Structure formats: structure tokens, C-alpha cells
Amino acid sequence: MKAIRRFTVRPVLPDTLRPLADLAHNLRWSWHEPTRALFASLAPEGRTGADPVRVLGALEAPRLAALAADSGFLARLAAAAEDLDTYLHAPRWYQGRSGENPAALAYFSPEFGVAAALPQYSGGLGILAGDHLKSASDLGVPLIGVGLLYRHGYFRQSLARDGWQQEQYPVLDPGELPVTLLREADGAPARITLALPGGRSLHAHIWIARVGRVPLLMLDSDVEENAPGERSVTDRLYGGGSEHRLLQEMLLGIGGVRAVRTYTRLTGTPDPEVFHTNEGHAGLLGLERIRELQDEGLDFDSALETVRAGAVFTTHTPVPAGIDRFDRSLVARHLGEDGALPGVDTGRVLALGDETPLGGEPGVFNMAAMGLRLAQRANGVSTLHGAVSRAMFAGLWPGFDADEVPITSITNGVHAPTWVAPEVGRLGQDPADRELWELRRTLRERLVTDVRERLRASWRQRGAAAAELGWTDSVLDPDVLTIGFARRVPSYKRLTLMLRDKDRLRALLLHPERPVQLVVAGKAHPADDGGKRLVQELVRFADDPRVRHRIVFLPDYGMEMARDLYPGCDVWLNNPLRPLEACGTSGMKAALNGCLNLSVLDGWWDEWFEPDFGWAIPTADGAAAADEERRDDLEAAALYELIERRVAPRFYDRGPDGVPAGWTAMVRRTLADLGPKVLADRMVREYVERLYVPAGAARRALTPDRARELAAWKARVREAWPKVSVDHVEIGDDLAETDAELGATPVVRVGVSLGGLSPDDVEVQAVTGRVGTDDTLVDTRTATLKPAGGPDLEGRQPYAGTLELDRTGPFGCTVRVLPAHPLLAHPAELGLVALPEETTGEGAGVLLR
Numbered sequence: 001m002k003a004i005r006r007f008t009v010r011p012v013l014p015d016t017l018r019p020l021a022d023l024a025h026n027l028r029w030s031w032h033e034p035t036r037a038l039f040a041s042l043a044p045e046g047r048t049g050a051d052p053v054r055v056l057g058a059l060e061a062p063r064l065a066a067l068a069a070d071s072g073f074l075a076r077l078a079a080a081a082e083d084l085d086t087y088l089h090a091p092r093w094y095q096g097r098s099g100e101n102p103a104a105l106a107y108f109s110p111e112f113g114v115a116a117a118l119p120q121y122s123g124g125l126g127i128l129a130g131d132h133l134k135s136a137s138d139l140g141v142p143l144i145g146v147g148l149l150y151r152h153g154y155f156r157q158s159l160a161r162d163g164w165q166q167e168q169y170p171v172l173d174p175g176e177l178p179v180t181l182l183r184e185a186d187g188a189p190a191r192i193t194l195a196l197p198g199g200r201s202l203h204a205h206i207w208i209a210r211v212g213r214v215p216l217l218m219l220d221s222d223v224e225e226n227a228p229g230e231r232s233v234t235d236r237l238y239g240g241g242s243e244h245r246l247l248q249e250m251l252l253g254i255g256g257v258r259a260v261r262t263y264t265r266l267t268g269t270p271d272p273e274v275f276h277t278n279e280g281h282a283g284l285l286g287l288e289r290i291r292e293l294q295d296e297g298l299d300f301d302s303a304l305e306t307v308r309a310g311a312v313f314t315t316h317t318p319v320p321a322g323i324d325r326f327d328r329s330l331v332a333r334h335l336g337e338d339g340a341l342p343g344v345d346t347g348r349v350l351a352l353g354d355e356t357p358l359g360g361e362p363g364v365f366n367m368a369a370m371g372l373r374l375a376q377r378a379n380g381v382s383t384l385h386g387a388v389s390r391a392m393f394a395g396l397w398p399g400f401d402a403d404e405v406p407i408t409s410i411t412n413g414v415h416a417p418t419w420v421a422p423e424v425g426r427l428g429q430d431p432a433d434r435e436l437w438e439l440r441r442t443l444r445e446r447l448v449t450d451v452r453e454r455l456r457a458s459w460r461q462r463g464a465a466a467a468e469l470g471w472t473d474s475v476l477d478p479d480v481l482t483i484g485f486a487r488r489v490p491s492y493k494r495l496t497l498m499l500r501d502k503d504r505l506r507a508l509l510l511h512p513e514r515p516v517q518l519v520v521a522g523k524a525h526p527a528d529d530g531g532k533r534l535v536q537e538l539v540r541f542a543d544d545p546r547v548r549h550r551i552v553f554l555p556d557y558g559m560e561m562a563r564d565l566y567p568g569c570d571v572w573l574n575n576p577l578r579p580l581e582a583c584g585t586s587g588m589k590a591a592l593n594g595c596l597n598l599s600v601l602d603g604w605w606d607e608w609f610e611p612d613f614g615w616a617i618p619t620a621d622g623a624a625a626a627d628e629e630r631r632d633d634l635e636a637a638a639l640y641e642l643i644e645r646r647v648a649p650r651f652y653d654r655g656p657d658g659v660p661a662g663w664t665a666m667v668r669r670t671l672a673d674l675g676p677k678v679l680a681d682r683m684v685r686e687y688v689e690r691l692y693v694p695a696g697a698a699r700r701a702l703t704p705d706r707a708r709e710l711a712a713w714k715a716r717v718r719e720a721w722p723k724v725s726v727d728h729v730e731i732g733d734d735l736a737e738t739d740a741e742l743g744a745t746p747v748v749r750v751g752v753s754l755g756g757l758s759p760d761d762v763e764v765q766a767v768t769g770r771v772g773t774d775d776t777l778v779d780t781r782t783a784t785l786k787p788a789g790g791p792d793l794e795g796r797q798p799y800a801g802t803l804e805l806d807r808t809g810p811f812g813c814t815v816r817v818l819p820a821h822p823l824l825a826h827p828a829e830l831g832l833v834a835l836p837e838e839t840t841g842e843g844a845g846v847l848l849r
Contacts, residue, residue: 017077028212042067051116053117057176097688100696106143106272107129110237110281120150129278135413145217147217148248150172151222155168164535179208181206181208189223197334202233206219246330254341275289276313283370283371287349302704308376311374320360378408382411390402399831399832411683412683414585414588423442427439431668437660443568447567448475455472455475456469481647482517482519483643493522498639520551521555566595575600575617575635598643599617615647619635724755725817727751728796750815752764767781767814768783769781
């Protein structure tokens, strides 16, 4: 029989134990070791990873009575409660900042990986979002997180006997999760509603997860008022077809803004001044904010400028295939007059998602293109990814070189208290080699124990009998070089690159003096049969009795597994196709635990690699890179070579005391010098200083009248721009035709037709730089030219200035005109530029060789 209704029966805590409920429902316990230890002491098996809400739910009345009378436990409880109260209310870094800072900020993401007890993530995007919230809390940044509560989460992974991935979707009961329902003053659940085509409605409740000081609002469509189709909108993460995904993103973006407004109304929290969209899934939030402003009396264009001023957009994908795209007619139907945004011009909405400037299809609505058009500030998630993003989205800013596209980068970071093993955190400033080495072995031994337990459980699930599993007692060796590889399994991450030459891999695993062992984990998307085949290939290799004591695949990779995996590995392997790894934070978590990286120079490793931190896997280039088979063969061979000739020898090169001094020196440098760079605290500080504070200032500056003025100015500039031209250029009367001396300061004079605009509407620049063989300027610098009198008889406005020839070698110059306004965040913001008609010659610029 099946239950027709579920209930969560909560224990009634005595007054002296009431603080346990507050501690359990604030996810700070997930990164606060004393609180974790407190709940572990209550768990039946004393497990440190125990979920406090479930622990409390399992406590029976006699146990509660005993705890209420235990003075030692009550003292520990009081100390933990007092510590949490201080953490929540004492001023922190953000409160000590000078100047005017945003009173509140909203951070939207489709997934959040805060703790295993709240499984609302699939991979790196969600873990990054969770770490962002935790570090914002630690720093006192007044963030409000916004996401969805998926009743089935992502999925649980297991393996069939033949190694094929299988998925399970256990039902998540909010009553058993560390969340509370947001309620109106009369006790009724707070609810937001979206209108859908055909007179339907999508209702959602709002659950709150407390992430330290940060509230995470999670919308849940599994409410009785919804029809079955609408009730299932938040059924699972990244599931369903196109319309289902659009409904999820409407609920996240449009519903998320309404949830924020409900939350601030009920709690008195300030309304956010800045809205941060973490990837395009939540981009529709900008349209809801336009609708709000239109209801307050602004027209669409003025509302758009207001929304843009206070918006930050972060892109995480380095390939167009990673962007959510919808049929334009589907978007129009759901957001039009019969949909969620009545009164908002559907044609203008569709134009925001137009991907044709990117070489895309005219019938498609592109969520990333919309996100970039709705945000005045945008960023990628590593230096290399910033460059890749500027090139990928350059079509939205025609006329500008890719390096001038207004997308910056802030390299991701990871939350150290979550990911660092307590023993590593307790290390002194300069630990001795032996101390480091003994700690590494302790962590490796713990990983070996954990792997054996997980492997036995996996084989039992695959149908093996206990009598078949004696071999698992000797899987892995705590004294053998241990390499870890764990991540999602899209093709570009190349899970099976290590299998390109199976004989060579076996030789590495079974080397008589310098053996290697591999711990591998990863989930393929349920709809990705190609990814599942990669998992199966790896599993079948690891099942081979010849090597199964040296290589294991662990199913159901998640946060709790990762907490033991990162510290226990000596080397973290990452071999994506460069440059398709936007950042790749797993290696950062490993580094914080003294694990060395062995990685392709992609993502964060590209900018922070040093030989003392690990090894860079060479990548194929030229013709070899174009041939996928040859490329993978070459890069796999380079990987084997590095392990065999450099990594393993360094690990096994022991001194008289049995300690590999060369290895421990690398561990020490990784902890001391690389560790501070990869912290999420550093990342969040950068977001605050470089994006949030400027966005807040821009939003405050844009009063309704100024928004109307800015929108009108942009419209006037766009209309006039086709008539703006650079008509005449003279550079250095005293220069020779093709050369000049270092240090010369030639005068440049320009005649510009402004097409009815005034000199205050534009900036005229001379652009200088080195030139390549095709006369393209690189490593450019700009000098602003000033008006030099009134217009001539033909109406051309004269400008003049001086150049500084401060570099030898091939040198070039050109002139351009850009729109200029004090409220623009970047000169390329409008995507408008006027250049000389020709790229060389008297009418354009000068080349000095």
C-alpha cells in the first residue's frame, strides 16, 4: 500500500533544547565544525556528516529528556547558540567598508550547492553559487539568494551490473529539509502567482534556507492550487522539455523577483539595489523588473535603462551550445498579454533575446544574449574565460575588437571552511616536512577507508553477494600515489582520456616501484547517452580483476563524497578540451587541502599555474588540434609521460627519513601561495568592489527623470549615428612618410561630421598600437582628442591632440568616434563606433614601420 498523504512528525523540544532547532535550520552548521560535532554526538553512529534536521527528527522522548538534564551538553549547546548569534549580528567586512554600499543585493541561480542535506545542485554552477552565498555571509554582504526548490533534486546515480548509469529521483519532503515556509502575518503560506496562456496560473510557495546570514528563497510549485502540469514545474533540476524549462525559468526569474518583494515586505529587509543573474537561466528577472517600473509610470526604454544600471550578469559557458535557447513563438506566448508580463511590449522582449548578431537563428530566443542586454555589467569566471566570452559575444557590440567588448572576468573561488579538512585547517604557518607528510598519509588512509565502504555498497547495489566482495578489503593502498578525478561527464571534460592507451595505464597502475592509484567519480546527464557510455567504459576498465585494486569508480558523486575525496588525493587530474572549461573549481578545493594539480592549462589553472603548484598537461595545437583522434592521442600520451617521469618519481623520491622533501615543498607552496588566491572570500570581495558597488551607485543615480533623459539620449544618438563619420585625418606634419623617432609627439588633426549631434554627445579618440602583418592594431592605447574650434564651412567639427610614440617597431594609429555620456558604464555600451572608411592611408591613419 502507498500513503495518500505524507506528514513530518517533529519532536517537541524541551525549552532548554530549543536552540537545537535554530542551529539545525541554519546551514552554517555545514561549514562550522563545532556545530557539526555537536550534532554528530547526537547521531546514532556519531557521523560528522549527519544532517541535523534528520538527527533531531530521530530523537525520541527519553533521549531528549536525558539531554535536557545533561549539564555538559547544555553548556556546549549554549556556547554554539551564542556563537551563531554573534556570527549573525556582529559587524563584518562589508559593514566596515567606507562609502555608500548597496543596502541589499539579490543573487539568482538555477541551482545552489550549499550542503548535501539540501540537494539542489547538479555540479559546478550550483556549488559555486552555494560557495558565493557562504562567503557573502562570512563577509557580511547583504545578499538574498533566489532559486527553486526541486522536489526530486537532480538525481541519484547508481550502476547496473554492466556498468550502465541508472538514475533514481527520491522525493524530497521540505519538512525533512533545513528550510522553513515563508508565511504572511496571519500565518497563511506566502504565495506568488504567474499568469500562463489560456487563463491558467502558476502558483508557488516560498521556502527559506538560512545560509548563515544569507536567506535563500526557494520557490516551490508543488502546491494544491496548481493543476498537475503546473504542480510539476519544480519537479526536478534540468529535466523536462523546452516548455517545461521555460516555465522553470519564468518561475525563477519573474517569480523570483516577486518572491523577493514578498520577503522584503514581510521581514522589513531593504529591497535589493543590485540584481545578480548567475547564468542565463534566471535572466527573465530583468523583464519582471521592467514590468514593475512600467507600473510605476516609466516607459519601456526608461525602465530598461534603470534595470540595466543595477544588474550584473555572469556567464559560465564558453560554448554557444551551453546556452539556453527557446523558440521565439513559445516565449511570445508565455510572456505576452495572455501570459506572465501583460503590458510589456512582446516585440521589445523578443528583440532582447535576438541571437542573429551572434550568427544565430532568427527564430530563436537566446537567454544569454538577453542577459547581456539587460545588464550594464557582465563577467566571465576566469581570465581565460573572460577572453573567450568577449570573442563569443562580440557580435552584440559590432565595430569593436573582441578585447574591448564590455565583459570583464572575476575568477571563481571556493569556500575554504566547507572544503578544507579540519586537520589541514589546524596546520601551523610553516609545518615541518614530516608533519605535512604524516598528515597527507592520514588523509589518504581516511579516503581509502571511505572508498572501500562506498565500493562495497555500489557492488551490492549492482547485485553482488557479500561472498563475492572480499577483494574490496584490499582496494587502494594508503601508501600509494593517489590521483583523483571527479566532475560532471559532458564530452569536453574527457572522463576517458586516461583510457586512450589502456596498456600504458595498466603499467602505471601496476608499476613495481612507483605504482599509481585512481579514484574516479562523475555523473552523466540522464539524457546524455554519450556521457553514460563514457561512464560505462571507465567502469568496465575498473572492474578488471587485474587493476580493480588500483582504480575505482564511485557512483553518486556529491558534496559529502567530495569532502573526503579532495583531502585524500595527492594529485587532482583535470583534462578538459582547452578552452572549454570556464573555470573548473574542483582543483581549487583540492589545492586548499595540499593536493597538487595535474591539469590542462584551462580555466583558473591557466592563470595561476606555477611549477611549484603542480604540472601542466601540454595541449595539441595547429593541425593536430583539428583532428580529434590525434589530439586526444597526443594529450593522453603527454599525460602518461608526466605521471611516469615527473609526478610519480617526485612522490616516491624519499630521503633517509622516508619523507619526499621535493613533494612536501610543493604541498607547502600550494597551501601558502596558491591557497589564498582560490578563496571564495577573495571572489566575493571582487564582486563587491568591481561590480556590486558600481552597479548600486549607477542604480541610485538613475532617478526616473534621469532614466527618461538617458533613454531619450540613446534613441537620439542611434538615430543620428549613420551620419557620424571621420572625414579627414592629418597626423604629424613633420613625420617622414613611413618612420618616426622614439619619443616623438606628433599632432593629430581630425575633421568629424557629427550628424546633428553635439560635441558633448561623442568622444573622438586616436588609437595607437603595434601592428601585425595585416595592419591590425594590437596592444592598443587611446588618447582623447579635443575640439579645436568651431565647425568648418562643410559642418565638420575639428579635433586635435598629440600622440606619444613610446614603443619601437611596427606602430600604427587610427581615429574613431564613440558615443559619450556620464551614465555609460563602458564606451562600447551602445555598440556604436564610427571609423575612417579605409583602414590605411591619408584618410584613416598612419602606419610606421
